[in-house]
Amino acid sequence: MITPAYIRVMARYNSEMNRRIYTGAARLTDEQRRADLGLFWKSLHGTLCHLLWADRQWMSRLDGWPPNTVPNPESPMLIHDFAELTQARIEADAKLEDFANRIDDAWLNENLTWYSGAAKKTMSREKRGLMVHFFNHQTHHRGQAHAALTMRGVDPGDTDLFLIIPDL
Numbered sequence: 001m002i003t004p005a006y007i008r009v010m011a012r013y014n015s016e017m018n019r020r021i022y023t024g025a026a027r028l029t030d031e032q033r034r035a036d037l038g039l040f041w042k043s044l045h046g047t048l049c050h051l052l053w054a055d056r057q058w059m060s061r062l063d064g065w066p067p068n069t070v071p072n073p074e075s076p077m078l079i080h081d082f083a084e085l086t087q088a089r090i091e092a093d094a095k096l097e098d099f100a101n102r103i104d105d106a107w108l109n110e111n112l113t114w115y116s117g118a119a120k121k122t123m124s125r126e127k128r129g130l131m132v133h134f135f136n137h138q139t140h141h142r143g144q145a146h147a148a149l150t151m152r153g154v155d156p157g158d159t160d161l162f163l164i165i166p167d168l
Contacts, residue, residue: 002128004103009165010135011100015093016164017142021048022086024149024156030082037148044148046076048085051141053078055092058134061114062127063099072117
């Protein structure tokens with residue numbers, strides 16, 4: 001069952017994993033971060049940009065954040081400067097944790113209706129299930145970022161939820 005407590009745990013996990021990934025990425029040169037490694041979004045930098053773009057997109061629907069001004073295919077180029085991208089990620093993660101602390105079961109039971117650019121139609125789904133998608137998407141692409149770091153000899157550390165969130 002997806003509960004407010006689950007959402008809070010996942011938001012904390014998301015923040016910590018992003019800290020680990022960005023700390024590892026900071027050890028690389030800009031050229032290494034931007035190299036096409038065959039990831040879905042090509043490079044580590046592109047993948048990190050896409051993740052921030054997707055978080056902003058979903059949170060514009062779920063919590064009233066400003067919507068993205070670039071379409072999804074351009075998401076790997078969302079923010080050029082790595083330091084600026086890092087700061088934007090830190091700010092987004094803090095806002096995500098705040099959001100997670102504000103939701104309740106009544107909110108999770110509501111439906112969200114939005115226009116999906118990916119599906120090219122209006123969609124409506126229960127927020128509870130959308131939150132599963134939200135965190136699953138982050139984990140999926142962060143796994144690619146982790147692999148990109150590993151290819152470059154950078155170990156971002158443990159990724160297991162029970163090791164990251166000890167009071168799980």
